[in-house]
Amino acid sequence: MLPRWENSELVLHAAHGTGNWIGAASALVHGDYIYLAYRDRHPVDKGRGNRVYVARSPLDNGIRFDVLCTIDKQDMDAESLERPALDVTPDGDWDLYLSCATFHSKHWRIERLRARGPREFSARTRETVFPGSRAFGIKDPVLLRRQDLRIWATVHPLAEGDENADKMTSVDACSGESVMVPEPGTWYSRGTRLTAVVGEHAYFDGRASAAGNFEERTGIAQWNGTRYIPVAGPASSPHGGGALRYVSAIALPGGGRRLYYESATNYGSHELRTELLEQPRQPGSLPRARGARCPSCRPGRRPACRSRGRPACIMACRREESIAPADAIAAREPPWPEEDDMSVYKVIEVIGTSGTSWEDAASAAVKTAAETIRDLRVAEVVKQDIHLDEGGTITFRTKLQLSFKYEHEA
Structure with missing residues (x-):
């Protein structure tokens, strides 16, 4: 189901002004809590993505979060930090994946921190897991753990000139194979960025031009056996530049689903919002008609x-x-x-x-x-x-x- 901004609630707000963004969040349910990793970004002259936070909220809340730890970009030897992602391994270790910008370049890499608990993340354990190359940068990991861990990411070309480094293609991070590509003449012709995978569907960010960078909108795509094909969208914020991006989706134990996403405001900033979706309806049981009975x-x-x-x-x-x-x-x-x-x-x-x-x-x-x-x-x-x-x-x-x-x- 596409996000509907009017059904969302504010989680975290950013200072007014262009370039002040809080979001790019990834959510994880573990035990009785929702864990959230998100980045706090500022204008270029104030450091861009300065830090990443890990926080948690009780399952029955999902709006008010307590910060457990903070990772600064200096500790990661990064010019900027972007979307993080969380995982709990079968052995009980916690992993925090971080999108790290290489100094004085358009290059991005993904590093991983490992700890025994979400309060204990430290840059001392950093390990580069997806380095990118001279030809491309890689960032914005999406994790899905079932029996094994699946990881998707977004790549940006570095061999086509700086003016084209904003282009986005979604890949299987481990194999490097493309799973979703831009299509000419569409609202996502400049780039596609997978942000969450739910069954055979995925949420993705898209934009039609370089001018739309940072103001991406959200769509839904369906896996056709070889790649994701858009089937719905775009959804956008009614404010500012319309950005509604970086959707993270979690299934709730009692049924239903909660979304987190970054959304534009009227003040040039982006804030973090959440939306509670009703339990997915099954064919044969919906919707109730007028006069329908339990x-x-x-x-x-x-x-x-x-x-x-x-x-x-x-x-x-x-x-x-x-x-x-x-x-x-x-x-x-x-x-x-x-x-x-x-x-x-x-x-x-x-x-x-x-x-x-x-x-x-x-x-x-x-x-x-x-x-x-x-x-x-x-x-x-x-x-x-x-x-x-x-x-x-x-x-x-x-x-x-x-x-x-x-x-x-x-």
Whole structure:
């Protein structure tokens, strides 16, 4: 799901002024905490990326963080620090990956610090793990640990002149193979930077020109077996230059997902924000239609959860992840009528479309159908696909089966 700035909350703010950025964060869930590594950057004349912080917040908060340690660029022999990333190894060691700029050049490298805990990171343990070369710089690591550790990164060309060193291509950091490349004529024609991998999808930053450097926007791409192909975006901040970049995504133990991203303000600065996403919906279970009921109130059964003249399950369903839109919930009143022991339901198929997501396509289909169908009860997703026109415009399509109570004509 694309980030929606209007649903986000502020985590950390930066001083007003161009070049003051706080963000480029990477998040990690471990135990009862969310751990966050992020960089604090200032204008060039004040040192650029001066330091990286490691902080943590209780899982049930995710907004207020306590700093555990700080790494200064001087300790890393770096002209500037950029996006960090955290990992916990199978042996229980903690690793902090750092993007380090080489002095008086456009070159970047990735170094790693290792410690027994997140409070104990020290530059004394530094080790260069991805050095880059004379031909390219490498930075902004993205980590995913399953059985093994996968690492992606962004490379910048150094052999095409300084005026082209801002170009970005995403690679498998260990093999060097490209996994996502810019495409001419798109909003990401100047560069693509993977920022988070979630299943077969990935968040990425993109921009169309060198002038858009530092003001990248976010899209979603899908793995096609050989590389990531953009399928949604871009998402942007409504403020300043529109930057909404460096998305980091974590799955929460109770379901749902939390995003962290760097976002432009109206003051030339970038701040760190977070967004809590609802639990990913599964085909066949979303979205609830108008008048849809929770599992304990199936068609043909009198609702067992009535309270104060309205079904109490509505309130419970509002707390669940796969809820209907607010206007659909309001449309369920007045309370449902009593039902006979036996009922007959009719099923039809509809297709909804959206330029943003399958969820929005499904919601559009349900809302439109509910305008002409009485007593709509269940909406079941049966198929999802994407239509591409000749101009490359993406349309999300969701096919649903809608069931509603069949009424004999009088």
